[in-house]
Amino acid sequence: ALTTGIVGLPNVGKSTLFNAITQAGAESANYPFCTIDPNVGIVEVPDYRLDKLTELVDPDKTVPTAFEFTDIAGIVEGASKGEGLGNKFLSHIRQVDAISHVVRCFVDENITHVSGSVDPIRDIQVINLELILADMETVEKRIGRVEKMAKQKDKEAIAEFEVLEKLREAFENEMPARSVELSKEQAKIAKGLHLLTMKPVLYAANVSEEEIIDAEQNPYVAKVRDFAQSEGSEVIVVCAKIESEIAELDGAEKQEFLDDLGIEESGLDQLIKAAYNLLGLETYFTAGKQEVRAWTIRKGTKAPQAAGVIHTDFERGFIRAEVVSYDDLIEAGSMGQAKENGKVRLEGKDYIVQDGDVIHFRFNV
Numbered sequence: 001a002l003t004t005g006i007v008g009l010p011n012v013g014k015s016t017l018f019n020a021i022t023q024a025g026a027e028s029a030n031y032p033f034c035t036i037d038p039n040v041g042i043v044e045v046p047d048y049r050l051d052k053l054t055e056l057v058d059p060d061k062t063v064p065t066a067f068e069f070t071d072i073a074g075i076v077e078g079a080s081k082g083e084g085l086g087n088k089f090l091s092h093i094r095q096v097d098a099i100s101h102v103v104r105c106f107v108d109e110n111i112t113h114v115s116g117s118v119d120p121i122r123d124i125q126v127i128n129l130e131l132i133l134a135d136m137e138t139v140e141k142r143i144g145r146v147e148k149m150a151k152q153k154d155k156e157a158i159a160e161f162e163v164l165e166k167l168r169e170a171f172e173n174e175m176p177a178r179s180v181e182l183s184k185e186q187a188k189i190a191k192g193l194h195l196l197t198m199k200p201v202l203y204a205a206n207v208s209e210e211e212i213i214d215a216e217q218n219p220y221v222a223k224v225r226d227f228a229q230s231e232g233s234e235v236i237v238v239c240a241k242i243e244s245e246i247a248e249l250d251g252a253e254k255q256e257f258l259d260d261l262g263i264e265e266s267g268l269d270q271l272i273k274a275a276y277n278l279l280g281l282e283t284y285f286t287a288g289k290q291e292v293r294a295w296t297i298r299k300g301t302k303a304p305q306a307a308g309v310i311h312t313d314f315e316r317g318f319i320r321a322e323v324v325s326y327d328d329l330i331e332a333g334s335m336g337q338a339k340e341n342g343k344v345r346l347e348g349k350d351y352i353v354q355d356g357d358v359i360h361f362r363f364n365v
């Protein structure tokens with residue numbers, strides 16, 4: 001399963017946030033595809049559409065979809081020099097598909113900052129630099145080999161050499177691979193290098209309890225936003241401490257707590273959604289009397305493979321998918337009416353499932 005790694009310097013609030021994730025999260029027993037590992041937290045994906053479908057269908061039960069966060073331990077500074085724990089840090093990052101980078105934006109005299117003061121951009125750069133240095137090594141190893149072949153007019157080598165040069169230049173300027181503009185062909189070549197700084201990143205700006213209501217007043221958040229924009233990444237504002245308190249509450253209590261604070265959606269819920277998106281995941285639904293349920297697929301998945309997420313038999317015996325979009329179904333008010341409106345389509349094995357599709361699969365057993 002795809003996973004997002006949580007990284008950050010010591011004392012920025014990673015563990016607090018990760019605890020909130022595991023507390024709020026689901027049992028892996030309900031999601032057999034998920035890993036059982038203390039460093040992995042399973043979260044259910046908040047989705048208002050699932051609530052609406054539940055109102056509409058009134059099923060026996062409702063099941064959200066879920067995915068994983070991985071807590072990435074290990075020492076950051078000096079990691080690229082390959083020293084023990086630092087090395088572990090890099091190898092853990094290699095295994096995740098996207099990165100949630102927690103940055104400290106809260107000031108608290110009682111909590112030591114590893115570098116002595118709160119400075120989120122410096123913190124971000126400490127970690128990014130380690131990743132860039134590791135990638136630089138990958139690229140330099142490769143460039144030596146490819147350059148020779150390029151000189152012998154090997155077409156593929158010439159194309160790869162160009163990409164490697166572009167990447168090297170970015171790294172020399174301390175820019176991540178994801179910031180480099182590449183053509184489709186070049187992106188394919190770059191993908192083969194499995195670079196750490198090619199992974200999509202979102203920044204979680206951890207602010208204090210007092211600031212969560214109006215986080216834009218926090219000058220550090222503005223700086224993080226500017227920085228993230230320069231590399232095309234997203235920023236989510238959270239207060240890890242409050243999130244860990246919210247995580248202990250159940251649905252109704254949680255809503256009350258948020259209402260009291262005047263917050264529409266918890267930072268953690270925003271983070272979960274952003275990470276899901278960052279991983280290139282999307283959701284389709286099944287909506288029967290027994291169960292209304294959300295399912296996760298990668299963007300671009302075709303109908304039989306989407307069916308396979310439910311059960312391998314569904315994929316193997318796939319005949320057709322009866323599909324109605326969430327919006328059309330809600331507008332119609334019932335499946336029967338949606339059919340009458342001509343909004344329920346029969347789709348075949350080449351149909352690319354769209355986010356929000358409500359699907360009934362027909363299959364041979």
Ligand code: GDP
Pocket residue numbers: 008009010011012013014015016017106108111206207208209238239240241242
């Ligand atoms: P980690 O080393 O990055 O995992 O950081 P921790 O999650 O252990 O947090 C370090 C310290 O900062 C702990 O004492 C937390 O209670 C505190 N902390 C974390 N988030 C917040 C926050 O949002 N506000 C305040 N005031 N303290 C926080």
